[in-house]
Amino acid sequence: MSEGPNRPPALVIGHRDFAAGIVSAVTAITGRDDLFRTASNDGLDTRGMEALLREAIADGVTMIFSDLPAGSTTMAARRAQRDHPTVIVVTGVSLPLLLDYAFAAPDAVHAADAAVEKGRAAMTVARGPRSAD
Amino acid sequence: MPIELHRIDDRLIHGQVVVGWGQPLELRFLVLVDDEVASSEWEQELYRMGVPPDMRVEFVSVAEAIAKYSSFAADPKPGMLLTGDIDTMARLCAAIPALRRVNLGGVHHRAGRAQKLRYIFLTSAEEDELRAMAGRGVEISAQDVPAARVIPLNAILEGEAIA
Numbered sequence: 061m062s063e064g065p066n067r068p069p070a071l072v073i074g075h076r077d078f079a080a081g082i083v084s085a086v087t088a089i090t091g092r093d094d095l096f097r098t099a100s101n102d103g104l105d106t107r108g109m110e111a112l113l114r115e116a117i118a119d120g121v122t123m124i125f126s127d128l129p130a131g132s133t134t135m136a137a138r139r140a141q142r143d144h145p146t147v148i149v150v151t152g153v154s155l156p157l158l159l160d161y162a163f164a165a166p167d168a169v170h171a172a173d174a175a176v177e178k179g180r181a182a183m184t185v186a187r188g189p190r191s192a193d
Numbered sequence: 194m195p196i197e198l199h200r201i202d203d204r205l206i207h208g209q210v211v212v213g214w215g216q217p218l219e220l221r222f223l224v225l226v227d228d229e230v231a232s233s234e235w236e237q238e239l240y241r242m243g244v245p246p247d248m249r250v251e252f253v254s255v256a257e258a259i260a261k262y263s264s265f266a267a268d269p270k271p272g273m274l275l276t277g278d279i280d281t282m283a284r285l286c287a288a289i290p291a292l293r294r295v296n297l298g299g300v301h302h303r304a305g306r307a308q309k310l311r312y313i314f315l316t317s318a319e320e321d322e323l324r325a326m327a328g329r330g331v332e333i334s335a336q337d338v339p340a341a342r343v344i345p346l347n348a349i350l351e352g353e354a355i356a
Contacts, residue, residue, distance in 0.1 A: 105203035105301040130243030132207040
């Protein structure tokens with residue numbers, strides 16, 4: 061895994077406790093609690109979320125992970141990104157995706173692309189053995 | 194009634210609207226009434242991202258919504274009319290006699306607002322505006338998603354039901 065200081069800070073934002081939950085899972089698996097900051101949409105309108113994200117960007121965040129592609133968190137992230145073209149927004153975040161990003165080399169652009177591919181590839185449907193008729 | 198829900202939600206088009214209400218009501222169109230969004234291609238493109246391919250979305254100003262309301266209401270497919278704030282819905286209710294039921298879906302925290310429900314925060318001016326709408330015969334209740342309890346306006350304003 062790359063070391064923290066070389067990595068641009070990343071923020072995970074989601075509905076209610078989603079971000080805190082998924083980042084706690086990352087911490088449990090990697091042993092690292094310095095890879096992701098978290099934010100929730102709870103109690104905030106889109107403008108409130110946007111203000112929160114703009115503060116995070118001003119604080120150095122260059123990578124935003126959001127849960128629902130069409131959710132209010134993503135809308136807010138896209139608005140915040142509008143004035144900050146170097147900021148990347150990744151949607152549809154999952155645990156495999158975040159783990160891949162956590163373990164990737166510190167090249168934010170390619171790390172995001174690779175993590176999205178990993179997240180897609182991690183989705184499978186497993187069925188049990190067919191019962192005899 | 195083809196417009197199944199007239200909703201005030203400051204997040205406008207998002208998961209609760211498209212999935213939470215959209216699926217059980219089988220919504221096929223959304224009317225987003227917002228003067229700022231209606232005049233911004235960029236904002237419209239952003240909100241289109243949140244709309245599934247089988248759902249149409251119309252971006253209209255308040256004036257356009259009033260002028261076109263009867264055609265929206267005549268659409269045989271089920272739809273939802275959305276505003277981002279109470280004032281916009283109040284202007285619609287004042288101009289459209291047929292609009293007699295309003296859903297408070299999300300009015301979130303902002304300076305000067307007091308919490309009424311987990312998803313409803315109001316200023317005293319907004320409380321007055323809601324009372325005035327109710328006084329003109331508009332039935333107002335809060336319900337963020339279909340499975341949630343319907344909370345009538347008087348219970349919201351009396352602070353009986355923070356949940």
